[in-house]
Amino acid sequence: MQVRRGFSQVLSFCLFLVFECLFVSAQVKHLVSDPHWRPATATWYGSAEGDGSDGGACGYGSLVDVKPLRARVGSVSPVLFKNGVGCGACYKVRCLDRSICSRRAVTIIVTDECPGCSGAHFDLSGAAFGRMAISGEGGQLRNRGKLSVLYRRTPCKYPGRNIAFHVNEGSTGFWLSLLVEFEDGDGDVGSMHIREASSGQWLQMKHLWGANWCIIGGPLKGPFSVKLTTLSTGRTLSARDVIPRNWSPKATYTSRLNFFS
Missing domain, CATH: 2.40.40.10 (RlpA-like domain)
Structure with missing residues (x-):
């Protein structure tokens, strides 16, 4: 009985170490802060x-x-x-x-x-x-x-602000361009996807220039959900129906969330 109990304790301790390492590994993966100058x-x-x-x-x-x-x-x-x-x-x-x-x-x-x-x-x-x-x-x-x-x-910090999407001038139902604003945490964008409310499929957007992304297709019908994946650590955030059905060019639509919120 004592041998079995001792084995069980050792096994539990080993499992604890494994889960702890996995947790720390996941945390490190999601850190954008660089300690090295x-x-x-x-x-x-x-x-x-x-x-x-x-x-x-x-x-x-x-x-x-x-x-x-x-x-x-x-x-x-x-x-x-x-x-x-x-x-x-x-x-x-x-x-x-x-x-x-x-x-x-x-x-x-x-x-x-x-x-x-x-x-x-x-x-x-x-x-x-x-x-x-x-x-x-x-x-x-x-x-x-x-x-x-x-x-x-260093992580970007925008206290009190959530990620916003500015619909660029010239956007239509066949060419939609978005500018990402106030993304805290990593700050950078590695990829963007958009999804129509009537669809379960995420459509990949193309990097246009700067912080601007676009998608060509159509006709595209809102409301749209937008999914961001950061360049630095690959963190993902999805803003559901953030762009309304009656969206318009040059308008900015603010989500309810951010990476640090």
């Missing part, structure tokens, strides 16, 4: 205390001028822009010169591309660039122009 360079553009560009190669338009994107926008080199699928990703960036740089990092959101930039490079808004300085030295830091920095991925 990597070298890069950084510049700034626009006005000294400005929010950065209007619009940008990701297609966010006037969203870059208002919170939560305001003053956190960043134009990145092609290796980080990834032909547009890097749009929406968030990074922490900090400079290295202790004589003028703060130890804290700034968090930026990829909203634009710097096509002529090589390697890992961040072209930040004047406001974001200046925030890397110690108190009162933002102007002096901007005067240096180009800096050596460290960067790492």
Whole structure:
């Protein structure tokens, strides 16, 4: 009896370890945060205390001028822009010169591309660039122009906001284009699917440019559910009937959920 009981206890402990490892593995798979800082360079553009560009190669338009994107926008080199699928990703960036740089990092959101930039490079808004300085030295830091920095991925956080889908101008029942907004967590989109309410089939959308996706078919009839899969970790979220039956171009439709909600 004691041998059998001892075996049972050992077996239970082993099973516990297996399930614990599987749980930790699943958690690690879904982490976008990178603990490793990597070298890069950084510049700034626009006005000294400005929010950065209007619009940008990701297609966010006037969203870059208002919170939560305001003053956190960043134009990145092609290796980080990834032909547009890097749009929406968030990074922490900090400079290295202790004589003028703060130890804290700034968090930026990829909203634009710097096509002529090589390697890992961040072209930040004047406001974001200046925030890397110690108190009162933002102007002096901007005067240096180009800096050596460290960067790492970090989860995007949009408290109080859910994922939204902007129907792009020109969309019809035969060509539907969507812009993804306020995706927290990974921030980037690896694939998108759409489903008509009358159908059980998910239809794959095509990456168009920046954070814009489209589907050609038809006639497409709403309401539509939209499924997102992130590029970084492959997490999936489905927003049921988020785009109504009487949808219209240039309208934005907000879902009831987000990756961190």
